[in-house]
Amino acid sequence: MERARIKGVGRKCLMLFAIILGLNSCREENVQIIEEELAYVEPVIDDVYEFGFNLNDYYVKRDTVRAGDSFGEIMQRHKIGYPRIFQIAEKARDSFDIRKLQIGRPYTLLCTKDSLQEPKCFIYQPNREEYIVINFQDSIHAYTSRKPIKYVEKEISGIISSNISETLAQQGISFILAYKMSDIYAWTIDFTRLQKGDRFKVIYTDKYIDDSIYAGIDNIKAAVFEHKNQPFYAFEFETDSIKRIKDYFSEEANNLRRAFLQAPVEYKRISSRYNLSRRIALYGNKIRPHKGTDFAADIGTPIRSTANGTVTKSSFTRGNGNYVKIKHNSTYETQYLHMKKQNVKVGQYVRQGDVIGWVGMTGNTSGPHVCYRFWKNGHQVDPFREKLPEAEPISDALKTKYLDYIAPIKVQIDKVEYEVEVDEPADDLITQVP
Incomplete structure (x- = not known):
């Protein structure tokens, strides 16, 4: 009997010990889970705005207009029925003609962030700067807007070795700058007869859309071109603030253009x-x-x-x-x-x-x-x-204003340094290494 009682007590002790171990194990697992939960921090997603919308609020679909596409077909392809399409088109027609979608132009659909992904807004980009919004989330309305544009002023100089386009290309500058310069100096310098050693300085403005998308050269603010050792200055100046007419004049206020270009096209x-x-x-x-x-x-x-x-x-x-x-x-x-x-x-x-x-x-x-x-x-x-007329000179009333305007710009462009040409070393200065 006594032996049996001892065995029973031993069996109970073993069971209790096992329970205690189990509780400790569970406690450790719970502590580990709590620690993992405390360690996990949900990442903060930065807001991403485009076209005036926070894109994080939508499922975004981007595409381009394909051959045969219409606004109705695009909408139907994304599960919008014809009665709703007709209603959207009718409401939007005073602001945008949906028939004017062009093949290859991009569009964006802002859709609900659920399994249905139902379109709520259609955004069409007829060019890189403008966009047209047709918003049908609640009430239907359409409007045209523009992306933010940033202008960055830059300075460049160059020395002609063969032609101006090649000189600019060596510095990674678009040939468009060469075209704009040849247009400014069309009646002053023949760009097909430039000489080696001719040199130039330019202050121009680059355009960027949404701060990062390069949209090309916007305009030339000032330039000086030394051709046959003679400097030719050009400064942009607005002569008519109502019609926003601008032209280029010399440092002495003489118009660099003639009343008519020699040709209407870059011809062969x-x-x-x-x-x-x-x-x-x-x-x-x-x-x-x-x-x-x-x-x-x-x-x-x-x-x-x-x-x-x-x-x-x-x-x-x-x-x-x-x-x-x-x-x-x-x-x-x-x-x-x-x-x-x-x-x-x-x-x-x-x-x-x-x-x-x-x-x-x-x-x-x-x-x-x-x-x-x-x-x-x-x-x-x-x-x-025909003996064609000269371009209109700056009026006497504007001449003083012009000279005051260009004075600091001339100082700025004169301070731009030319690239240093590296001459080949003379033969008698080359040290021969045995």
Whole structure:
């Protein structure tokens, strides 16, 4: 009996010991769980704003308009029914014509953050700066806005070794800067005849969208180009604050431009000149006067207004194709024929150098070119035989203001240092290593 009682007590002690061990084990597991919970901190997600919305509040879908896409098809593809699509389109039409979606342009859908991912907002970007919002989360409304743009002023200098584009490319600068400079100095320096050793300094502005997306060179503030050891200064100055007309003038307030550009396009060659006695074999060698100048260029090459003026025609005829006509003043008018597409409307004011269309082959033409026609006092003339007027100088009332304006800018550009040319060492100075 006594032995049995001892065995029973021993068995109870073992069970109690096991329970105690189990409790300690559970306590350790609980402590470990609590420690892990205390150690875990939910990460803080920074707000990400674009188009005026916090993107963290939505499931974001991005895409581009595809061939055959319409606003309705895009919406239906994302499970929005036609009655709702019609309602959205009707409400938004006063602010945006949904039929104007262009192939290749990006759009963004802001959707609910659930399993349905139901679209609540459609954002379309017709270009890199503008965007159109159609918001249908609660009430339906549409509006156009622009992304924030930052302008950064920069300075650069260069010494010509072969051509200006190559000199800029060596510094990682866009050839667009060379184009803008050649436009400024179009009547002062022939950029096809630059000499080795010619040098330049430029103060220009780069444009950035959303602080980080590079959007190209915006404008040139000032430049000085030393050609054949003679410096040519150019300073941008606004001569008309109402029409926002700007031009480039020298340090002595002389206009660097002429009233008309020599050509409306960067052309390969002049394929046909103004000729009142022209005979064409295709028409039986009959005389068919050509009252324009044909500049051959690739399709899509920008066509620019050769002077400031107002668009009087932007239309199409069987012979002219797509064309634009501009009235510059009571004496001069110009016309630009065979465009692929116009870029201006009747009544629009354009400045010298503005893109008014693109080279095409519309109308009666056998190849891509722009036919440039020039009127003086209502009669078509050859602009290359005319003594064209100088560009308007700065008025006496503005001259003092201009000189005061450019004074600190001239000091700034004069302080820009030229790149140091590293000369090859002379042969007699080279140390030979045995």
